[in-house]
Amino acid sequence: MSNLESIKKVLSKSFVDNHEDVNEDVAGTLIVAAEQKMRNIREERAADEKLAQAKQIAKDLNSAYTAAIKYEQAKIDFLLEKIEEIQANEVNPDSSV
Numbered sequence: 306m307s308n309l310e311s312i313k314k315v316l317s318k319s320f321v322d323n324h325e326d327v328n329e330d331v332a333g334t335l336i337v338a339a340e341q342k343m344r345n346i347r348e349e350r351a352a353d354e355k356l357a358q359a360k361q362i363a364k365d366l367n368s369a370y371t372a373a374i375k376y377e378q379a380k381i382d383f384l385l386e387k388i389e390e391i392q393a394n395e396v397n398p399d400s401s402v
Contacts, residue, residue: 313321324335350356 324332327335
């Protein structure tokens with residue numbers, strides 16, 4: 306599939322139909338307008354307190370899982386190191402020390 310075909314899938318049919326034969330000046334004007342809209346949307350998104358709160362909630366919830374995973378991974382890493390030491394006869398496996 307060409308890049309233009311995948312782009313057309315995102316756009317409304319009416320936009321594509323209305324701008325199929327657009328000239329260069331109109332296309333440039335539409336690009337500037339779209340850039341301005343994107344900037345406004347990004348600013349609105351950045352100022353959206355509900356979105357910021359939701360992101361913080363997700364971050365807080367995720368941190369507990371991340372910490373638990375890190376802890377379990379550290380146990381695995383520690384025990385693998387111990388197995389490696391035992392196999393290399395660096396420690397006495399029968400020793401209580």
